Amino acid sequence: MRRVTDVKDYIITAIILLLAITLMVNRHDGGLENARKTSITILSYLEKPLSNIRVYRQALTTNTYLQRQNVILQDELSRVRSIEQQNIVLRDLLDLQQTERNPVVPVKVVAKELIGLSNSIILDAGTSDGVKIGMPVINSDGLIGQVIIVNENFAQVLPYSNSLFRVSARVEGSRAYGIVSWQATGNRELVLNHIPQTIVIEEGQLVETSGYSNQYPQGIPIGEVTRVEPGDGVETQVVYLRAYADLFTLSEAFILKFEPDSAIQELQDDQEELF
Amino acid sequence: MIRSDNIRLGLIGIGIVAIQIILLRHLKIYGAEPDLILVFILWLCTKEDRTKCILYAGALGLLQDSLTDLWGLNMFSKTLLVFIFHHFLNRTSENRFLIWQIFLIVLAAAFLHNLFLYIVSSFSEVYSGDFIVFSLLIIGSLFTAILGSFLHLVRTDN
Numbered sequence A: 001m002r003r004v005t006d007v008k009d010y011i012i013t014a015i016i017l018l019l020a021i022t023l024m025v026n027r028h029d030g031g032l033e034n035a036r037k038t039s040i041t042i043l044s045y046l047e048k049p050l051s052n053i054r055v056y057r058q059a060l061t062t063n064t065y066l067q068r069q070n071v072i073l074q075d076e077l078s079r080v081r082s083i084e085q086q087n088i089v090l091r092d093l094l095d096l097q098q099t100e101r102n103p104v105v106p107v108k109v110v111a112k113e114l115i116g117l118s119n120s121i122i123l124d125a126g127t128s129d130g131v132k133i134g135m136p137v138i139n140s141d142g143l144i145g146q147v148i149i150v151n152e153n154f155a156q157v158l159p160y161s162n163s164l165f166r167v168s169a170r171v172e173g174s175r176a177y178g179i180v181s182w183q184a185t186g187n188r189e190l191v192l193n194h195i196p197q198t199i200v201i202e203e204g205q206l207v208e209t210s211g212y213s214n215q216y217p218q219g220i221p222i223g224e225v226t227r228v229e230p231g232d233g234v235e236t237q238v239v240y241l242r243a244y245a246d247l248f249t250l251s252e253a254f255i256l257k258f259e260p261d262s263a264i265q266e267l268q269d270d271q272e273e274l275f
Numbered sequence B: 001m002i003r004s005d006n007i008r009l010g011l012i013g014i015g016i017v018a019i020q021i022i023l024l025r026h027l028k029i030y031g032a033e034p035d036l037i038l039v040f041i042l043w044l045c046t047k048e049d050r051t052k053c054i055l056y057a058g059a060l061g062l063l064q065d066s067l068t069d070l071w072g073l074n075m076f077s078k079t080l081l082v083f084i085f086h087h088f089l090n091r092t093s094e095n096r097f098l099i100w101q102i103f104l105i106v107l108a109a110a111f112l113h114n115l116f117l118y119i120v121s122s123f124s125e126v127y128s129g130d131f132i133v134f135s136l137l138i139i140g141s142l143f144t145a146i147l148g149s150f151l152h153l154v155r156t157d158n
Helices: A002-027 A033-094 A263-272 B002-022 B037-048 B050-068 B072-090 B098-121 B129-154
Strands: A102-115 A122-123 A137-140 A143-150 A155-159 A164-169 A177-182 A189-196 A206-209 A222-230 A235-245 A254-256
Touching: A002 B050, A033 A102, A033 A143, A033 B002, A033 B050, A122 A143, A122 A235, A164 A222, A164 A254, A177 A235, A189 A222, A254 A263, B002 B037, B002 B050, B037 B050, B037 B072, B037 B098, B037 B129, B050 B072, B072 B098, B098 B129
Parallel strands: none
Antiparallel strands: A102 A122, A102 A254, A122 A155, A137 A143, A137 A254, A143 A155, A164 A177, A164 A206, A177 A189, A189 A235, A206 A222, A222 A235
């Protein structure tokens, strides 16, 4: 009898372990989308009361920060206004058309996991607000991440502190382009790769989205250079950045209603098909 | 009677998963969180037969995974842990342990569970297991052992 029970246990364990492995493989291959959508909906409803507490707790800190930002922005605004006037005159002269900025959706953070195995953020906006997969998420400091799953009312974001995160970036003041990723060495430490060693990069330089990936519009601040190291055995250097946006204190953000240029997307699809 | 007992345990399990997700997931120290679900499953191992414990471990692990987007990781680790650890826990459940002995048993189980979790997460490239290896294996296990010992102190035997 004991032997039969043991065999039964072995079989049940094997079935459960196989099921778990199937789930892991599916997750790795980007599957389980419907199950993940359902799970973020349930999680969002569970976390919503807690997120309100977090929002209130952050309110004081945010208030002080915003007051300081306000003073800086007032000063900047007066300078920008005069520059804008000058810009309008110059654009008229050059007959350039003003490019339209992408609209934004203000959102609240419902849940976030930032020091776990799989870092993610859930926001309280979904397809009913016009949010789509791939849209960038920003705040007043800079880039936060990209929407990866969206249902009617909620969206899951892949933050910059996730090992799957990649963004095409450039260093301000140079034509150096590279790929920014998170190497899991620190919560706000990012790495910019593929910059040739001939390009001089200095500490404190701003790194922003290049717009080359067709995933993010150009000019979103990502972070500033903290140190530069030569790459091992390659002719490129490794640039370390400190991200501007602090994900730990993040309670509100904006989803940028940016959609990839369809012509570029078609070209990329054609190229993938060709090769 | 058997069915009502299963329903009761199932509901307690769901409640424990909810507490883990809503509350304990946010009580992190150095990135580590206590695993109340694991403590519940270990307690279950002292009371129930292995088949039942394996099924509960799989089901609660799946529920935890689905709410933390770690599909399959906890399900795998918890099921394997129960499969290995059940005989020892069930056999020793008749003894009355001192608090430090409970602490060591839960610590060993939590360490083994977190080790399985780390190993299976390392096979997949979508998780950042290396980033939290220390907090997952050491602090997470300690945290779970402290929680388990505390619950052992305040528990009632009925």
